[in-house]
Amino acid sequence: MTASKIIGIDLGGTSIKFGILTLTGEVQDKWSIPTNILEDGKHIVPDIIQSINHRLNLYNLDKSEFLGIGMGTPGSVNISESTVKAAFNLNWADTQEVGKPISEGVGLPFILDNDANVAALGERWVGAGENNPDVVFITLGTGVGGGIIASGELVHGIAGAGGEIGHICVDPDGFECTCGNRGCLETVTSATGIVRLARKFAEEYEGDSTIKAAIDNGDEVTSKDIFFAAQEGDHFSLSVVDKFAYYLGFACANLGSTLNPASIVIGGGVSAAGEFLREKVETYFNKYAFSTVRNSSKIKLAVLGNDAGIIGAASLALKFKGE
Amino acid sequence: MTASKIIGIDLGGTSIKFGILTLTGEVQDKWSIPTNILEDGKHIVPDIIQSINHRLNLYNLDKSEFLGIGMGTPGSVNISESTVKAAFNLNWADTQEVGKPISEGVGLPFILDNDANVAALGERWVGAGENNPDVVFITLGTGVGGGIIASGELVHGIAGAGGEIGHICVDPDGFECTCGNRGCLETVTSATGIVRLARKFAEEYEGDSTIKAAIDNGDEVTSKDIFFAAQEGDHFSLSVVDKFAYYLGFACANLGSTLNPASIVIGGGVSAAGEFLREKVETYFNKYAFSTVRNSSKIKLAVLGNDAGIIGAASLALKFKGE
Incomplete structure (x- = not known):
């Protein structure tokens, strides 16, 4: 058989x-x-x-x-x-x-x-990657992980650290990362990363915001809460999400200028915010990506879930x- | 036959x-x-x-x-x-x-x-890349170009813009680039880029320096002049070269965390400064690269020249x- x-x-x-x-x-x-x-x-x-x-x-x-x-x-x-x-x-x-x-x-x-x-x-084969030979996948969860397919092959690199997208530095003066460096993408775009951003912003924000109030109260605040509040028009949360989108869009732009993939696919729990999130990331991607890349590489949401x-x-x- | x-x-x-x-x-x-x-x-x-x-x-x-x-x-x-x-x-x-x-x-x-x-x-096959399947090449000349070999294959991407290393953004608030973006690697690490950095630094530097004096005089200053003066101990030029090395090392670190190549090979006219330049770039690479990458990917000088x-x-x- x-x-x-x-x-x-x-x-x-x-x-x-x-x-x-x-x-x-x-x-x-x-x-x-x-x-x-x-x-x-x-x-x-x-x-x-x-x-x-x-x-x-x-x-x-x-x-x-x-x-x-x-x-x-x-x-x-x-x-x-x-x-x-x-x-x-x-x-x-x-x-x-x-x-x-x-x-x-x-x-x-x-x-x-x-x-x-x-x-x-998986996402490359039958998901958002549409079986293209060049696809980058970023997963935003407890941490930030990734995988890169170039010319149809997974990029492993010499010690298996190819695709360590969570440890791309997006802010040389940024937060300390568990890896020992500063300003890794993971420190600001993981589920805990966006909460970390919100805590920092809360120190300086003076307007009304349910999320800022919750943080100041010591209540537990999740990435989901922040995205939900932002979508409801909470200005404080919008500024946090904007900074989150800046960091992710900046990293996507540099991945784009490096690899010019058909698509950069964003998945993981934090990406549940969907199109609201994707279009903000795309705005910053468009700002920082090389023109040919901006016109050919697409920012997409993952479609396969678990x-x-x-x-x-x-x-x-x-x-x-x-x- | x-x-x-x-x-x-x-x-x-x-x-x-x-x-x-x-x-x-x-x-x-x-x-x-x-x-x-x-x-x-x-x-x-x-x-x-x-x-x-x-x-x-x-x-x-x-x-x-x-x-x-x-x-x-x-x-x-x-x-x-x-x-x-x-x-x-x-x-x-x-x-x-x-x-x-x-x-x-x-x-x-x-x-x-x-x-x-x-x-x-070429550098990957019989040069500094030692025929490894994963090698990144950066050429610093009038512009900054590059080529990426991953899993033994050149990375072209969907529109041929794979390896556009000169247009990786290293400073979101940086100089305008010919491509229309800001802060591309090319704006600060090409032959004209390092002179641009020197001009900016000259506005604020107050000590003695032959290079600053030449810039203030309106004399022509080249990347070679700046590297030579830095190697001779000119403090102003050393600060310019240090910033140059920061930008290049930062870009190399992020290329490393993306691709984990066996080596990142630096060539082109500006790399004539040799080991003096390489070790400064490596210092910043080590600072910003993910630990596995820092311990496995090497920063090397090109050896094949023309x-x-x-x-x-x-x-x-x-x-x-x-x-």
């Missing part, structure tokens, strides 16, 4: 998502299990094997129908060895064998990459075609 | 350089002719054909010894059509047929790319291997 399916796994600290896809990226089946990080995360790999084998048995699917398995994981990935380390939210501090046991346990070829790269591949991970992960397994 | 040679052409506004190379990048022969840009540059293509045919006859070289011809050119390149336009220093404003007539006139396959990309390929063009151009023709 000719293999006509691929399996994608999106491994996270809370859940492990699985998908069975066609070779053209259609999700035929998906399911998830909780991530058991107890005992140094030693249950994770066996749980993955058991869950896939159970599912294939359940639906009477034969191994020969599958090209292989692709997976996205947190942490630092050794692609050629199919190992992961420094994935602290999985309790995998030291090097963890992943590829060999899963490949043997399921009986299919296996390939992995890091979670941001895999999400980028499915980007399983879809992009599965796409890794397309490399087993013809093997 | 198995083809064992390639031809590289570096087309410039003043001269056309030619090289005959082995498939491993050794230059076996090189020569040049003046560029005749008269009559809308209509002599350029025939001159190239005539010069190559003359040389091959002179040395009794058979066409079958060659894989093909690669060329670097100014202007906007259409790679698939092998045409060039907007190469104003060649008087090629409108679309110019290049590949078809040269391929037919010499009787060999032909491929072209823009001059900065081709120089990047030969980068013919070598990189010739390397384009390697794609005809096996065709």
